[in-house]
Amino acid sequence: MCLRNILTVAALLCVSATTHAQPWAPQKNVEIIVPSAPDGTTDKLARQIERTLPAAKLTSTPLTVVHKAGAGGQLANIYVNQYAGDAHYLLIVSSTLLTGHIIGTSKLNYTDFTPIASIFNDHMVFAVNASNALTTGKAFAVKLRKDAPNMAFGFTSALGNHHHIAAGLFMKAIGAGIRDLKPVVFKGSAEAVTSLLGNHIEFVSTGAANAAGHAAAGKLRILGVSAPQRLSGQMANVPTWKEQGIDLVYGSWRAIVAPRGITAEQAAYWENALRKVNETAEWKAELERYYWSDFFTTDATLRKNFEKEYAETRAILGELGVIKQP
Numbered sequence: 001m002c003l004r005n006i007l008t009v010a011a012l013l014c015v016s017a018t019t020h021a022q023p024w025a026p027q028k029n030v031e032i033i034v035p036s037a038p039d040g041t042t043d044k045l046a047r048q049i050e051r052t053l054p055a056a057k058l059t060s061t062p063l064t065v066v067h068k069a070g071a072g073g074q075l076a077n078i079y080v081n082q083y084a085g086d087a088h089y090l091l092i093v094s095s096t097l098l099t100g101h102i103i104g105t106s107k108l109n110y111t112d113f114t115p116i117a118s119i120f121n122d123h124m125v126f127a128v129n130a131s132n133a134l135t136t137g138k139a140f141a142v143k144l145r146k147d148a149p150n151m152a153f154g155f156t157s158a159l160g161n162h163h164h165i166a167a168g169l170f171m172k173a174i175g176a177g178i179r180d181l182k183p184v185v186f187k188g189s190a191e192a193v194t195s196l197l198g199n200h201i202e203f204v205s206t207g208a209a210n211a212a213g214h215a216a217a218g219k220l221r222i223l224g225v226s227a228p229q230r231l232s233g234q235m236a237n238v239p240t241w242k243e244q245g246i247d248l249v250y251g252s253w254r255a256i257v258a259p260r261g262i263t264a265e266q267a268a269y270w271e272n273a274l275r276k277v278n279e280t281a282e283w284k285a286e287l288e289r290y291y292w293s294d295f296f297t298t299d300a301t302l303r304k305n306f307e308k309e310y311a312e313t314r315a316i317l318g319e320l321g322v323i324k325q326p
Contacts, residue, residue: 002045024265026061026088033091036078037069041122041207041290045254048286049090052277057116057236059273072096072158074106075296081108083259090116091257095162098310101320103160110306113257114267117274118302120292123227124166125238126153127211127220128203129196137224137244140203141174150181151202159185160322162252163205164224165313168320173241173248178319196220208235208291210267222229231291255296255302271298 026116032046042137046065065309068076073096080091100106126140134140144151148171157161164183171178184201186192189210196204197219204211212234214220224241225231228249231238241248256274258267278296287294297305317323 005110014062018235024087024263024269026059028088029062029064029089030059030088031064031066033076033080033089033095034065034067035069035073035092036067038067041209042094042254043067044286044290045119046092048283049274049277052280052282053273054235056276056280058276064191072100072105072107072161075099077106077108080257080259084118085259085261087258087262087270089259090270093255093257094252095303095309095313097257098306098313099160099165099317102310102314102317103170110257110310112260114257114260114262115302115306116256116267116293116298117278118253118255118297118305119274119278120287121227121253121295122207122209122290122292123231123251124163124205125208125211125222125225126167126170126203126205127193127196127215127222129199130219130221131199134223135221135243137239137246138224141176141244141246144171144323145174145176147183148176152182152184152200153203153205154186154195154201155205156183156186156189156192159183160320162250164320164322165316166248167205168251169240169250169274170183170226170241170248171248172316172319173246175244179321181320193220198219208238209289227293231286231293233291235291267299297317 030188032049034042034044034046043158048061050065053063072229076091080089083089097110101109127246134143142289153167167181168178171181189206192204193210208225208231215314216224222238224244225238226248227240230236230240
């Protein structure tokens with residue numbers, strides 16, 4: 001072989017090696033799947049990702065937020081599950097990914113997806129109408145122990161979800177009968193709060209942001225929050241349940257998963273990208289605005305969290321009596 005041919009082959013090999021050494025990045029439009037309607041908590045996270053990734057030059061391909069609302073989030077799960085091995089689909093999930101499988105409304109579980117990162121925790125508050133005689137968490141607990149079957153509480157949007165679980169855990173923590181609860185399910189948090197304002201129900205279990213404005217206007221009274229420490233801003237005057245002698249810390253997390261079967265390199269790409277989103281000042285402002293707690297966790301730790309919470313959730317849903325028996 002002549003020198004020219006040797007040099008040509010060497011150059012081609014060099015180009016080939018360089019090509020294969022390029023790290024993975026999206027090659028086409030990326031869909032961020034939201035399992036609920038626009039303007040909700042999950043949609044806010046999706047829009048933040050959609051804005052931040054291009055602005056930080058973390059992706060050069062388009063991103064599209066796609067809403068697949070319905071069936072308690074299961075339509076979105078089914079949609080993403082059909083794209084096995086394709087890292088151009090990101091699904092925002094909450095604890096309904098676990099509860100749906102446990103109560104039998106979904107055949108898909110957290111093991112059917114590739115965990116990327118958990119992002120934040122949305123801690124629950126219990127609120128009563130401002131005209132209610134209950135003014136403290138301790139008085140609220142006493143009332144529940146005595147009269148829970150006559151105290152209707154509202155939440156969204158299905159039995160066995162995180163709001164229902166929070167109430168169940170509260171009942172356990174105060175030594176009350178967990179099945180004495182009288183749940184009333186609403187289509188949305190706004191509808192539940194409106195019912196409370198009209199004194200049609202006794203209390204609501206909802207995210208802090210859903211109750212904060214009404215509390216500031218003197219229409220609702222927030223009795224406690226299920227966070228490990230007090231929230232910031234306007235919510236700083238609301239005591240945690242722990243402060244009031246009630247052992248309850250619980251939140252509704254949001255996480256990002258991808259279809260099963262993507263490569264470790266693809267998962268690492270999205271983990272890094274989401275970490276950059278989490279570090280932006282804009283996102284930190286969103287956390288503060290909606291009283292969300294930073295809960296950025298990735299990889300093996302996230303998998304262990306899913307596994308642990310699945311077992312704990314199955315236990316509490318069994319006590320609440322919402323697991324369908326075979």
